[in-house]
Amino acid sequence: MLHRHRPAGRLGTMEPLDHHAWVTELSGTGAFDDIRAENIRWSASMTTERLVGLYATFAAVRELPPERRAALLDDIAGRRTRWAAR
Numbered sequence: 001m002l003h004r005h006r007p008a009g010r011l012g013t014m015e016p017l018d019h020h021a022w023v024t025e026l027s028g029t030g031a032f033d034d035i036r037a038e039n040i041r042w043s044a045s046m047t048t049e050r051l052v053g054l055y056a057t058f059a060a061v062r063e064l065p066p067e068r069r070a071a072l073l074d075d076i077a078g079r080r081t082r083w084a085a086r
Contacts, residue, residue, distance in 0.1 A: 016060070017039070019037035022037060023035045023036075023037055048077050048080045048081055048084070051076065051077075051080050052073050052076055052077050052080075055072075055073060055076050056069075056073060061073070
């Protein structure tokens with residue numbers, strides 16, 4: 001969904017789950033040894049408002065222009081509301 005709301009071109013940060021890119025980037029600094037990445041899956045129940053608030057804190061969302069950010073957050077709220085109604 002974020003990709004539909006992004007401006008043309010790449011955001012200032014790498015994709016959060018692109019482990020290879022992050023490990024490569026961090027390894028290149030020489031500041032770390034034995035870098036590893038793993039996914040830890042978990043779940044949490046939250047209201048639509050809390051979910052939208054959480055997404056609003058993500059860097060990839062915060063750096064969107066205000067009108068695109070608002071459209072994305074509205075999209076998230078709508079999807080969450082429709083999912084909860086199932």
